[in-house]
Amino acid sequence: MKIYSLKPIKIFIKRLANKLGYDIRRIPKPGSSSIAREYELVYPVANYSPWNKDKSFQSMLAAIKGFTLVDKYRCFEIWKLIEQISKLKKGSIIEVGVWRGGTGALIAKQAKNCGIEEKVFLCDTFAGVVGRY
Ligand SMILES: C[S@@+](CC[C@H](N)C(=O)[O-])C[C@H]1O[C@@H](n2cnc3c(N)ncnc32)[C@H](O)[C@@H]1O
Numbered sequence: 001m002k003i004y005s006l007k008p009i010k011i012f013i014k015r016l017a018n019k020l021g022y023d024i025r026r027i028p029k030p031g032s033s034s035i036a037r038e039y040e041l042v043y044p045v046a047n048y049s050p051w052n053k054d055k056s057f058q059s060m061l062a063a064i065k066g067f068t069l070v071d072k073y074r075c076f077e078i079w080k081l082i083e084q085i086s087k088l089k090k091g092s093i094i095e096v097g098v099w100r101g102g103t104g105a106l107i108a109k110q111a112k113n114c115g116i117e118e119k120v121f122l123c124d125t126f127a128g129v130v131g132r133y
Contacts, residue, residue, distance in 0.1 A: 068102020
């Protein structure tokens with residue numbers, strides 16, 4: 001008996017729904033462990049989306065795709081924070097927890113855009129979260 005994969009059909013239906021302005025997502029099963037309950041997809045209800053109008057942010061977001069675990073909403077928060085701190089006294093920037101460098105690159109790009117000349121330091125254990133406290 002030949003077994004067919006449903007994956008291409010699922011992809012087709014999702015793409016069709018997207019074209020029609022809908023988004024189909026699987027609802028995660030409620031987890032029983034505390035770690036499973038700590039993670040779920042977040043659906044913000046606000047609709048003010050200034051990141052869509054920021055071309056420089058959009059191009060950076062595309063550039064760091066696959067290199068960050070941080071969603072676009074939080075990336076935009078970081079982006080705006082860098083803009084705000086550029087108005088403060090001089091000082092270097094440090095990111096603790098870099099993973100593949102996505103937000104680090106975003107920070108460095110925006111620092112340059114905003115005229116921050118000091119160094120941007122990126123540091124990581126490169127061994128995940130170390131120890132328990
Ligand atoms: C959620 S990831 C960072 C996300 C990253 N900023 C991005 O753009 O996706 C967390 C990172 O923090 C690092 N890390 C965890 N504990 C740390 C520590 N005590 N000092 C430095 N880095 C740490 C891990 O190795 C991991 O790469």
